[in-house]
Amino acid sequence: xxxxPAPDNTADDQADQAELLGLVGYxxxxxxxxxxxxxxxxxxxxxxxxxxxxxxSIVKNNPGINQKALAEALVxxxxxxxxxxxxxxxxxxxxxxRNPDDKRAQLVELTAQGxxxxxxxxxxxxxxxxxxxxxxxxAEREQLKMLLRKIFVx
Amino acid sequence: xxxxPAPDNTADDQADQAELLGLVGYxxxxxxxxxxxxxxxxxxxxxxxxxxxxxxSIVKNNPGINQKALAEALVxxxxxxxxxxxxxxxxxxxxxxRNPDDKRAQLVELTAQGxxxxxxxxxxxxxxxxxxxxxxxxAEREQLKMLLRKIFVx
DNA sequence: TATTGTTATACTCTATAACTATA
DNA sequence: TATAGTTATAGAGTATAACAATA
Numbered sequence: 001x002x003x004x005p006a007p008d009n010t011a012d013d014q015a016d017q018a019e020l021l022g023l024v025g026y027x028x029x030x031x032x033x034x035x036x037x038x039x040x041x042x043x044x045x046x047x048x049x050x051x052x053x054x055x056x057s058i059v060k061n062n063p064g065i066n067q068k069a070l071a072e073a074l075v076x077x078x079x080x081x082x083x084x085x086x087x088x089x090x091x092x093x094x095x096x097x098r099n100p101d102d103k104r105a106q107l108v109e110l111t112a113q114g115x116x117x118x119x120x121x122x123x124x125x126x127x128x129x130x131x132x133x134x135x136x137x138x139a140e141r142e143q144l145k146m147l148l149r150k151i152f153v154x
Numbered sequence: 155x156x157x158x159p160a161p162d163n164t165a166d167d168q169a170d171q172a173e174l175l176g177l178v179g180y181x182x183x184x185x186x187x188x189x190x191x192x193x194x195x196x197x198x199x200x201x202x203x204x205x206x207x208x209x210x211s212i213v214k215n216n217p218g219i220n221q222k223a224l225a226e227a228l229v230x231x232x233x234x235x236x237x238x239x240x241x242x243x244x245x246x247x248x249x250x251x252r253n254p255d256d257k258r259a260q261l262v263e264l265t266a267q268g269x270x271x272x273x274x275x276x277x278x279x280x281x282x283x284x285x286x287x288x289x290x291x292x293a294e295r296e297q298l299k300m301l302l303r304k305i306f307v308x
Numbered sequence: 309t310a311t312t313g314t315t316a317t318a319c320t321c322t323a324t325a326a327c328t329a330t331a
Numbered sequence: 332t333a334t335a336g337t338t339a340t341a342g343a344g345t346a347t348a349a350c351a352a353t354a
Contacts, residue, residue, distance in 0.1 A: 016216055020212070024299055025186075028182065028302060031182060032183060032186050035179040035305065039179055050183070057171075069168075079322095079338075082337055083337090104328095122173065129177050143301065144301045147290060148181035149181055152187070153289075154175075203344095234344075235313090257352075260313070
């Protein structure tokens with residue numbers, strides 16, 4: 001296991017991280033940082049953050065979804081979703097309408113502009129994904145998604 | 155308390171997330187949230203956050219490491235590492251000493267107390283890991299770590 | 309001049325309590 | 332009373348600029 005006999009760290013050689021690398025969680029975090037940075041880089045031109053892109057995608061595929069279901073799907077706390085939606089609504093990307101059958105609830109839908117932006121953003125997200133996993137074969141990418149999905153169920 | 159109280163969906167069915175689930179990054183984030191919450195839960199009794207545990211582990215296995223190498227290994231910005239170390243040092247878990255050969259640098263080492271805490275915390279971290287990946291076989295866990303490591307190189 | 313580490317600061321993310329309006 | 336959503340706020344996490352001491 002030890003490739004360096006001398007325990008002298010006065011110079012800055014690479015630190016031994018074997019202990020942390022034995023944990024799935026640490027590997028997960030490190031990989032997440034890479035994908036996140038690829039994502040942010042490519043999503044900057046669309047002025048979309050990760051949570052915002054996720055909102056657009058879910059709303060596009062679930063038109064008329066209410067905020068409670070949206071918050072649950074995205075694992076975002078309702079107060080934070082409210083401010084997220086404020087921003088997206090102010091940009092004209094989506095609308096909130098009171099549900100006539102339950103006036104407490106809001107029905108969320110994308111505008112035409114929101115739908116267009118979501119389409120472009122999805123392409124950028126897929127490119128970020130590809131860039132981050134470029135050392136993985138197609139089979140490995142599917143395997144990885146399958147293993148990850150087993151962790152968070154769904 | 156269990157995480158899922160009841161299948162209460164009166165009218166709102168589960169949102170369709172297929173588009174997002176096609177992205178490795180989204181699966182990565184969702185899995186990361188699960189492991190993070192397992193970790194935080196078990197690390198609370200040690201009053202350690204993830205970054206703090208990582209610092210202890212790296213320092214334990216690289217005694218006398220300087221802050222630059224530590225910051226690089228953990229992908230933490232130097233100013234943030236400084237405040238992280240302030241806290242751990244104030245708790246008596248580690249020491250910072252000027253390097254006599256380069257008085258700009260600090261040599262970081264765990265105290266006996268820090269070493270003991272790191273040992274206990276590692277057990278807790280491994281338990282959090284196990285709990286999060288309990289649906290994965292041993293082979294799948296190794297496969298997952300291997301795939302993740304291909305993403306962040308090292 | 310360059311590097312190590314620090315201080316100060318700001319911005320994002322996340323979490324919680326308290327409120328409103330409906331039910 | 333309970334639920335959907337909002338407001339306000341506080342706490343982490345993260346990023347950058349400016350600085351001091353040393354090389």
